[in-house]
Amino acid sequence: MRDYLLETFPDTKGPGDFDPAAADTSGVYIDVHSFGNLILYPFGWTEEVAPNQEGLRNLGLKLGHFTGLVDEAYDVSQAIGLYPTVGTTDDWVYSELGVPGYTFELGTEFFQDTETFENIIVNEVIPAYFYAAKSARAPYQTAGSPDVTGVSVDLSQVLAGAAVELSATADSTRLGDGITGSTPMMWRFQNPKSSAVPVIQSVRLPGQKERRRLSYLLRTARLTKRSKNWKPPLIRRV
Numbered sequence: 001m002r003d004y005l006l007e008t009f010p011d012t013k014g015p016g017d018f019d020p021a022a023a024d025t026s027g028v029y030i031d032v033h034s035f036g037n038l039i040l041y042p043f044g045w046t047e048e049v050a051p052n053q054e055g056l057r058n059l060g061l062k063l064g065h066f067t068g069l070v071d072e073a074y075d076v077s078q079a080i081g082l083y084p085t086v087g088t089t090d091d092w093v094y095s096e097l098g099v100p101g102y103t104f105e106l107g108t109e110f111f112q113d114t115e116t117f118e119n120i121i122v123n124e125v126i127p128a129y130f131y132a133a134k135s136a137r138a139p140y141q142t143a144g145s146p147d148v149t150g151v152s153v154d155l156s157q158v159l160a161g162a163a164v165e166l167s168a169t170a171d172s173t174r175l176g177d178g179i180t181g182s183t184p185m186m187w188r189f190q191n192p193k194s195s196a197v198p199v200i201q202s203v204r205l206p207g208q209k210e211r212r213r214l215s216y217l218l219r220t221a222r223l224t225k226r227s228k229n230w231k232p233p234l235i236r237r238v
Contacts, residue, residue, distance in 0.1 A: 013098030021098025044079030
């Protein structure tokens, strides 16, 4: 496992436990345990907070949000809040490589019955795992940002050189931390022949300062996904 993780994730952190990971660190690591309906993040061996604690916690809260789509959401906390641990994989992958690591404590029993696992637990955690995968390209940069939802555009308007309107919602309720609210947004841009357009958009949400976002809007997802080099669009702080 150690060698596999070293080969999988680039090292973006200094040698000390309290050296912060780089802001552009990529990757998310999840260790699956039972039980407790919990999501735990580093550290488990000390009550001191990790240098990237804000990013670790914010992404953890979003993962917790997605476990609550079916039933009650998992609780999210620093790992030592459960009990002190030494040598856990999520602590190691964060301390060694800077990658945000989480332990999911699944279910309500150490040996969960198959029916409960397949019919309840899987449905609870799969949305969170998908969100972790979507966040893996830049987890620390995106963890504290509102999520863009409900994106819509009239594809019949998407013509080279024509103005196109794209609407979406910036939703911060997934942080689950008292910073809640959503803001409708509308972009209008001149669509050139290239496959992506940089657009600056200012967003203000309750409890947050105004932030400027740089988004790359795909001309059409269908066209761009045909490319072998396709990567999903990101919303980044600029």
